[in-house]
Amino acid sequence: MTKSIRGLALSALLGTTMFAGAAYADCGISAGKVSIIGNDFPAIHTVVNAAAGCATGAVEVKSNLTADHQKLNAPGMTANPAEYTSAVVASSSIVPLMSAGLIRPLDELIAAHGADIPKSQLITIDGKVMAVAFMANAQHLFYRKDLLEAAGVAAPATYDELLAAAEKIRAGGMATPFCSTYKAGWNLGEEFVNTYLGLGGDFFKPGTAEPAINNENGVAALELMKALTGYMSPDYLTFDSNIATAEYEAGNCALMTLWGSRAGALMDGKDSAPGVAENTVAAAAPSAGGNSFPATTLWWDGWTVATNISDEDAVATFLAMKAGTAPSILTADTMGQAVWLLDGYTPSPEAQGISASIAGGARPYPMEPYMGAMHTALGDNIADFLAGKEDAAQALADIEAAYVTAAKESGFLQ
Numbered sequence: 003m004t005k006s007i008r009g010l011a012l013s014a015l016l017g018t019t020m021f022a023g024a025a026y027a028d029c030g031i032s033a034g035k036v037s038i039i040g041n042d043f044p045a046i047h048t049v050v051n052a053a054a055g056c057a058t059g060a061v062e063v064k065s066n067l068t069a070d071h072q073k074l075n076a077p078g079m080t081a082n083p084a085e086y087t088s089a090v091v092a093s094s095s096i097v098p099l100m101s102a103g104l105i106r107p108l109d110e111l112i113a114a115h116g117a118d119i120p121k122s123q124l125i126t127i128d129g130k131v132m133a134v135a136f137m138a139n140a141q142h143l144f145y146r147k148d149l150l151e152a153a154g155v156a157a158p159a160t161y162d163e164l165l166a167a168a169e170k171i172r173a174g175g176m177a178t179p180f181c182s183t184y185k186a187g188w189n190l191g192e193e194f195v196n197t198y199l200g201l202g203g204d205f206f207k208p209g210t211a212e213p214a215i216n217n218e219n220g221v222a223a224l225e226l227m228k229a230l231t232g233y234m235s236p237d238y239l240t241f242d243s244n245i246a247t248a249e250y251e252a253g254n255c256a257l258m259t260l261w262g263s264r265a266g267a268l269m270d271g272k273d274s275a276p277g278v279a280e281n282t283v284a285a286a287a288p289s290a291g292g293n294s295f296p297a298t299t300l301w302w303d304g305w306t307v308a309t310n311i312s313d314e315d316a317v318a319t320f321l322a323m324k325a326g327t328a329p330s331i332l333t334a335d336t337m338g339q340a341v342w343l344l345d346g347y348t349p350s351p352e353a354q355g356i357s358a359s360i361a362g363g364a365r366p367y368p369m370e371p372y373m374g375a376m377h378t379a380l381g382d383n384i385a386d387f388l389a390g391k392e393d394a395a396q397a398l399a400d401i402e403a404a405y406v407t408a409a410k411e412s413g414f415l416q
Contacts, residue, residue, distance in 0.1 A: 139261055
């Protein structure tokens with residue numbers, strides 16, 4: 003990459019310029035089909051709604067925004083012509099699409115139609131621009147300041163402090179004081195990634211695809227995750243971002259780790275029980291294992307253009323997505339939805355959790371091509387440990403074995 007996610011995010015937070023872009027009533031598209039797949043949260047809806055404004059009698063723009071986007075984008079883009087002309091991706095989800103040749107380099111499209119896109123937004127991998135980033139993201143801490151004050155505890159800066167705060171809040175009558183995204187599969191794998199990196203671990207032996215998780219940091223990460231589940235709903239293995247948000251907004255937990263991209267909706271009060279939104283504070287992710295940096299990972303989100311589509315549809319998609327991420331999408335209503343990597347972005351209170359995590363030195367999500375196989379192995383092999391069906395050593399051995407099998411099948415290991 004030409005610029006790390008930390009660099010991109012710092013550009014957004016510290017180096018913005020005020021620019022009120024013109025409305026994109028005319029996107030410059032004469033014909034073509036645009037079909038967008040991406041995750042389901044407010045910032046993505048804002049981008050897709052703006053792109054949809056490019057639709058005319060000769061230009062079709064449609065979308066599928068779903069929490070299952072990572073299960074659907076590759077199959078949908080493998081067909082020829084592809085079902086989806088653009089996938090909204092993040093730091094990890096771009097790698098399998100790129101490795102399979104399902105997204106095209108954007109250099110020619112940028113030269114012809116995107117010279118005005120800031121270079122800081124261009125995600126360059128192996129010398130080719132493969133995506134245009136429009137927001138930074140990270141999981142971090144949200145907490146109810148009123149409930150912490152009632153329990154007599156300060157806002158936790160470490161996971162030890164969070165566990166102690168959860169114990170006091172539970173003693174005060176809240177059965178499940180902590181919420182997070184522990185849904186078995188990708189979400190659970192991401193929680194391990196955050197925790198393990200926060201403990202100072204590295205996933206692979208230097209310069210190789212060989213796994214390096216079966217160690218003290220791996221055990222510590224699993225044990226910390228299990229300790230946290232003691233303060234969560236018994237159904238924690240079903241909790242994705244939507245369910246965790248709903249539980250928090252209903253007033254059923256006082257502490258939560260969740261994506262910063264959810265902060266705007268979480269803190270607007272529209273769907274919250276009385277007292278929740280106005281007492282919610284977005285803070286840096288807690289640190290772990292005595293380290294000073296937050297135990298989370300920094301991400302970028304951006305858009306791509308499919309390989310298996312006509313040149314006409316590729317141009318239409320590029321121009322529609324460019325319009326969808328133009329500075330003109332920034333309004334009083336959308337400014338708080340994300341840490342936007344767009345000219346004119348002014349950090350809001352909702353962005354404080356991400357900005358504090360960035361300032362604290364949180365590590366970027368690993369972008370090695372084999373990290374996807376590791377993430378899948380993690381997500382598929384941690385639940386039994388959390389349920390008490392096996393010990394940490396066995397769980398790590400299972401993860402390592404599943405990863406090695408997948409890495410060999412993909413040619414990353416011999």
